[in-house]
Amino acid sequence: MRRRTFVAAGISAVAAGTSISCGGNQAGWRFFTAEEARAVDAICEQIIPAGPHPGAHDARVVNYIDIQLTRHFRKHQETYRRGIAGVEAAGRKKFGRRFVELSPEQQVEILSDAEEKSKAFFELILAHTRQGFYGDPRHGGNHNMVSWKMLGLPSPPIRGRERSVWPGFFCPA
Amino acid sequence: MSGQGGGFLPMPLKHVNAVIVGAGAGGGVAAKELASAGLSVVLLERGKWYSAADCRKDDLRNQRTTVLGNGFGPDDERNPRVLVEGKRETIVWPSEGGYSNNAACVGGGTFSYGAQSWRYMEQDFRMRSTYGAVPGSTLEDWPITYADLEPYYEKAEWEMGVSGDVANNIFKAPRKKPLPMPPLPPSREHQVLLPAAKRLGLHPFDIPMLRNTVPYNGRRACMRCRWCVGFACETNARTGTHNTVIPAALATGNCAIRTECMTREVLLDGRGRSRGVAYIDAAGHLQEQTADLVIVSCGAVESARLLLNSRHRLFPGGLGNRYGWVGRNLQSHTYPAVTGLFETETYDDLGPGASIAICDYNHGNPGLAGGGMLANEFIRLPYQFMGQVPPWIARWGAEHKEFVRNAYRRTISVMGPVQEMPMFAARVELDPKVKDYWGIPVARLSGSKHPHTLDIARFMAEKAEAWLKEAGAAQTWRRMPGPSLSGGQHQAGTCRMGNDPKTSVVDRDCRLHDVDNVYVIDAGVHVTNGGFNPALTILANAYRASERLVNAWKGSRAHS
Numbered sequence: 178m179r180r181r182t183f184v185a186a187g188i189s190a191v192a193a194g195t196s197i198s199c200g201g202n203q204a205g206w207r208f209f210t211a212e213e214a215r216a217v218d219a220i221c222e223q224i225i226p227a228g229p230h231p232g233a234h235d236a237r238v239v240n241y242i243d244i245q246l247t248r249h250f251r252k253h254q255e256t257y258r259r260g261i262a263g264v265e266a267a268g269r270k271k272f273g274r275r276f277v278e279l280s281p282e283q284q285v286e287i288l289s290d291a292e293e294k295s296k297a298f299f300e301l302i303l304a305h306t307r308q309g310f311y312g313d314p315r316h317g318g319n320h321n322m323v324s325w326k327m328l329g330l331p332s333p334p335i336r337g338r339e340r341s342v343w344p345g346f347f348c349p350a
Numbered sequence: 351m352s353g354q355g356g357g358f359l360p361m362p363l364k365h366v367n368a369v370i371v372g373a374g375a376g377g378g379v380a381a382k383e384l385a386s387a388g389l390s391v392v393l394l395e396r397g398k399w400y401s402a403a404d405c406r407k408d409d410l411r412n413q414r415t416t417v418l419g420n421g422f423g424p425d426d427e428r429n430p431r432v433l434v435e436g437k438r439e440t441i442v443w444p445s446e447g448g449y450s451n452n453a454a455c456v457g458g459g460t461f462s463y464g465a466q467s468w469r470y471m472e473q474d475f476r477m478r479s480t481y482g483a484v485p486g487s488t489l490e491d492w493p494i495t496y497a498d499l500e501p502y503y504e505k506a507e508w509e510m511g512v513s514g515d516v517a518n519n520i521f522k523a524p525r526k527k528p529l530p531m532p533p534l535p536p537s538r539e540h541q542v543l544l545p546a547a548k549r550l551g552l553h554p555f556d557i558p559m560l561r562n563t564v565p566y567n568g569r570r571a572c573m574r575c576r577w578c579v580g581f582a583c584e585t586n587a588r589t590g591t592h593n594t595v596i597p598a599a600l601a602t603g604n605c606a607i608r609t610e611c612m613t614r615e616v617l618l619d620g621r622g623r624s625r626g627v628a629y630i631d632a633a634g635h636l637q638e639q640t641a642d643l644v645i646v647s648c649g650a651v652e653s654a655r656l657l658l659n660s661r662h663r664l665f666p667g668g669l670g671n672r673y674g675w676v677g678r679n680l681q682s683h684t685y686p687a688v689t690g691l692f693e694t695e696t697y698d699d700l701g702p703g704a705s706i707a708i709c710d711y712n713h714g715n716p717g718l719a720g721g722g723m724l725a726n727e728f729i730r731l732p733y734q735f736m737g738q739v740p741p742w743i744a745r746w747g748a749e750h751k752e753f754v755r756n757a758y759r760r761t762i763s764v765m766g767p768v769q770e771m772p773m774f775a776a777r778v779e780l781d782p783k784v785k786d787y788w789g790i791p792v793a794r795l796s797g798s799k800h801p802h803t804l805d806i807a808r809f810m811a812e813k814a815e816a817w818l819k820e821a822g823a824a825q826t827w828r829r830m831p832g833p834s835l836s837g838g839q840h841q842a843g844t845c846r847m848g849n850d851p852k853t854s855v856v857d858r859d860c861r862l863h864d865v866d867n868v869y870v871i872d873a874g875v876h877v878t879n880g881g882f883n884p885a886l887t888i889l890a891n892a893y894r895a896s897e898r899l900v901n902a903w904k905g906s907r908a909h910s
Contacts, residue, residue: 223746223747224746224747225746225750225751226747226748226751228748228751228752230751230755232751245418248418249417249418249419285747288746292745303745303746304417306746307733307736308410308417308418308733311732311733311735311736311754312409312410312417312732312733313407313408313409313410315408316410316418324732325732327755328732328754328755328758328759329759330576330699330732331699
């Protein structure tokens with residue numbers, strides 16, 4: 178039951194996340210504002226960019242991070258809020274624009290600075306981007322198993338489960 | 351401690367012969383051996399009883415990769431510890447590094463481990479005699495020898511079921527019977543590493559594993575899936591106490607298991623003998639289970655914590671701690687790892703991955719007090735591969751992604767558990783302030799690795815690198831351990847076994863020197879921890895200690 182609610186919520190968040198143009202927080206993100214989500218999406222895409230194979234945006238890594246920030250990563254909420262603001266401020270100061278409006282080269286420059294000066298935030302988003310890209314799709318990222326396909330991993334084989342721990346022995350779940 | 355956990359009198363529970371705290375490797379075997387001998391047994395476990403159906407194949411949340419929490423406990427809400435590093439004290443949670451977690455569930459570590467099942471070597475029980483004193487280390491001989499344990503290694507191998515082929519391991523200690531099951535067919539990594547080892551004059555062989563490779567004991571064979579170490583085994587082919595000795599214990603009719611029960615302290619009577627344990631049950635009620643014998647099998651960290659939490663006017667520093675040795679000598683294994691990049695694909699998507707090992711460097715290394723075995727690493731899920739990207743690759747951007755894409759299927763890692771030099775200062779204490787959800791003082795971990803352990807790790811890394819290069823690796827890179835405290839799943843040493851009550855906690859029968867009806871049966875009693883995964887030694891020693899306990903038992907028996 179819990180899993181079902183979770184999956185359904187995940188799907189609606191993805192749906193909201195893909196129509197990334199509207200303002201405010203009506204977009205349905207759990208933690209991010211729509212602005213923040215756009216910035217995080219762009220940051221993740223620089224960490225794992227699309228090329229011949231899909232990148233972090235296609236894998237919906239921002240969705241993974243948004244979901245986990247209200248679950249297992251609750252303790253990182255403040256680091257994200259400040260970190261994103263820091264990246265935005267750096268972009269404005271250096272190039273006079275929002276992060277999402279910068280050229281790819283400018284974005285890389287801002288993130289390289291963040292890697293030096295905003296270590297806590299950068300290390301978090303680096304790790305979380307890898308998780309959201311290479312990890313299990315059930316957590317909201319790795320959409321369509323794009324990374325697993327890139328690595329040539331066969332889809333999960335369907336194999337039978339053993340229900341009891343011992344033949345004829347009932348195991349309390 | 352006293353008086354916590356509610357002000358009511360619980361319904362008295364039926365008195366039993368033995369209460370065992372912890373249903374892991376040691377406790378599981380003890381439950382079966384005692385119950386089979388006709389003793390009435392209660393087996394308490396703080397975690398849950400998971401089954402094969404709990405294999406969620408979740409590569410971000412399992413017992414090995416815990417970025418979204420661990421798979422089989424303990425949970426991150428109720429179980430803090432304190433980690434001391436220099437002057438810094440941090441509250442750490444089970445899924446975080448530094449916690450030194452081992453699973454909390456029926457089966458303990460054996461529920462989700464990789465299942466390597468090694469016999470230690472003869473020298474591993476006589477480290478002090480073999481190498482002499484190592485300055486700064488409490489290196490010591492075990493009070494028992496390999497020969498004392500050999501029959502019980504064999505019993506564990508045949509009763510629980512071990513596969514593999516150690517015939518080509520010329521360094522192995524004498525054994526009477528072969529392993530009951532053959533190894534799995536060689537994986538691609540195995541085929542690459544085997545001839546290379548032979549060309550180097552080494553002696554490669556198939557890793558022994560508590561894993562069915564053919565149907566055995568009513569369970570089927572390994573289907574070689576990707577979700578092995580860290581996960582529940584979906585086919586129940588991997589063997590732990592949860593699917594062997596614990597069901598067998600229950601089947602005797604003499605043993606009851608109670609899960610989600612957190613033991614608070616070992617209770618003592620006025621004369622300083624134990625009368626049972628106090629625990630908080632799944633519903634949050636404080637219970638007293640009285641028993642003739644108490645067996646502490648919580649794993650090295652939690653066993654020490656339970657003893658230290660069991661204070662008494664005769665034992666103000668905690669049970670078994672008259673000379674201050676409880677919690678000391680916390681050790682595990684130090685793992686140097688080397689990864690090689692190959693021209694051709696080495697990944698074949700077949701679990702469990704680890705399959706080939708050498709024992710050429712366990713002992714006899716010039717200038718070093720020991721060593722360890724070397725083996726190839728378990729199968730790697732994509733996120734785990736992040737930890738294997740070499741340091742010269744950019745950490746983010748196209749270069750990193752391209753490396754992962756190119757290298758994922760073309761790497762082999764070789765690593766090995768270096769036998770550690772025990773440190774008196776590497777220890778488990780009680781934290782004076784922090785308490786867990788149940789109000790029980792938590793473990794406070796402090797100390798570091800011995801510098802010589804790191805010397806040995808560097809030597810082992812060189813050997814692993816040479817093996818990979820001979821196998822054709824175009825590039826190799828190392829991941830070296832740091833000096834921080836060792837613990838984790840291979841945790842050991844905190845309730846040292848010895849003949850001298852002044853320098854050990856339990857005697858050779860695993861009985862507390864201080865209290866004659868309290869035993870510690872887990873890796874806590876290991877004096878040193880071998881250059882091998884410790885599971886089979888914990889199981890064998892549990893069979894041995896249980897047999898001696900039963901033979902000495904003069905009390906009543908139900909029926910056997």
